[in-house]
Amino acid sequence: DAxxxxxxxxxxxxxxxxxTLRCKPISGHNSLFWYRQTMMRGLELLIYFNNNVPIDDSxxxxxxxxxxxxxxxxxxxxxxPSEPRDSxxxxxxxxxxxxxxxxxxxxxxxxxxxxx
Amino acid sequence: SQQGEEDPQALSIQxxxxxxxxxxxxxxxxxxQWYRQNSGRGLVHLILIxxxxxxxxxxxxxxxxxxxxxxxxxxxxxxxxxxxxxxFCATDPQNAGNMLTFGGGTRLMVKP
Numbered sequence: 001d002a003x004x005x006x007x008x009x010x011x012x013x014x015x016x017x018x019x020t021l022r023c024k025p026i027s028g029h030n031s032l033f034w035y036r037q038t039m040m041r042g043l044e045l046l047i048y049f050n051n052n053v054p055i056d057d058s059x060x061x062x063x064x065x066x067x068x069x070x071x072x073x074x075x076x077x078x079x080x081p082s083e084p085r086d087s088x089x090x091x092x093x094x095x096x097x098x099x100x101x102x103x104x105x106x107x108x109x110x111x112x113x114x115x116x
Numbered sequence: 117s118q119q120g121e122e123d124p125q126a127l128s129i130q131x132x133x134x135x136x137x138x139x140x141x142x143x144x145x146x147x148x149q150w151y152r153q154n155s156g157r158g159l160v161h162l163i164l165i166x167x168x169x170x171x172x173x174x175x176x177x178x179x180x181x182x183x184x185x186x187x188x189x190x191x192x193x194x195x196x197x198x199x200x201x202x203x204f205c206a207t208d209p210q211n212a213g214n215m216l217t218f219g220g221g222t223r224l225m226v227k228p
Binding site: 048 | 146
């Protein structure tokens with residue numbers, strides 16, 4: 001398997017623009033997680049899905065952030081409008097938990113977002 | 117919120133030395149995991165220890181778990197320059213669904 005695939009790897013945009021980050025989880029995994037990592041705040045869980053259903057979005061910082069998982073093989077994280085403080089590395093991870101397997105998470109390479 | 121707290125936050129050693137990192141947590145857990153993150157990369161799972169286990173080995177890694185003290189340690193023996201990375205502990209809390217709670221990480225530098 002190719003692992004968790006995220007796109008784009010790097011995104012530079014201007015304040016106020018819409019940003020869409022994409023994630024393809026490992027085939028067969030039923031849980032998907034979106035994280036944000038910054039030097040100041042470390043690794044923060046934004047939202048996670050089980051079987052395509054959002055379970056906990058308490059980490060989503062504001063209404064400007066939204067996430068969807070229309071099917072088992074694709075998820076998006078959207079920021080509209082973007083602000084400079086959204087600059088961070090965004091990670092997607094998937095896990096086979098609940099399928100008789102341990103809750104180990106497999107991370108993508110991340111999207112480095114810079115909002116100017 | 118971050119449940120796990122790693123100690124130290126940063127560690128610098130010479131190649132060949134052992135590196136020990138500690139993690140403390142607050143709630144009851146199903147298991148505790150350690151992950152490594154190389155600069156500019158995603159986290160990679162290293163080892164998992166269940167709540168009913170006290171020690172586990174994998175290659176040059178040794179993990180201990182003390183549930184009475186709610187703490188764990190990761191020992192890397194005979195370190196190599198390639199071990200330079202950040203190391204995170206993550207707890208699988210009981211009754212918390214599929215979430216893992218990650219600590220702030222320990223930045224390890226191994227000097228050749």
